[in-house]
Amino acid sequence: MRGCRLDWRQVLVLGLDGAGKSSVLHYICSQTAREHIAPTRSFNSAQLYVEGLEMDLLEVGGSQNLRAYWPHYLSQAHVLVFVVDSVDRSRLLTARQELHTLLAAEPRLPLVVLANKQVGVRLSARLTPQLLLGLFPAKLSVPRQRELFLLPTSATWASLSTATSVLRVKSLLVTLLSQP
Helix, strand or coil: CCCCCCEEEEEEEECCCCCCHHHHHHHHHHCCCCCCCCCCCCEEEEEEEECCEEEEEEEECCCHHHHCCHHHHHHHCCEEEEEEECCCHHHHHHHHHHHHHHHHHCCCCCEEEEEECCHHHCCCCCHHHHHCCCCCCCCCCCCCCCCEEEEECCCCHHHHCCCCHHHHHHHHHHHHHHCC
8 A cells, every 4th residue: 555645534333242243344354254253352443445545443342341432432433333233122222222322422423323133134124113213312313414324234154155235334334434
């Protein structure tokens, strides 16, 4: 990359523990699947160089003790990616609450919600309302300047070898980060 000035952009990747953040990052960067990825105990970082961009993908672990640190990383981010384990319906409310806290702290940051572990990589009709309709309570309206995307992904070992959904996420990130 010598002699070429790249625009630096940071993508902050958050979500509850076990949602699949590390699997998504690994696949975006390497286009290979791993059968087992250890839980993130603190941070993961990966760099991608795509179309004149230097993307720094920063994942902060999703365990309860690390969630308090999430808002501290918003100010450097250009895009927030929030990964939700769409199969674990018992934790959707917790995921929504954590996301609301982040959105209240940073109302303009583009948001990409990944409904991960989708069978067939299609959002179920029941899951969409759970993720979107309750996503923004009345007191927290979606500012017109926020870009919001909800994408189904399947970053599981069984599906990654053939999945194109995660690569669509990479393409979307490049598009969002290329905007002035």
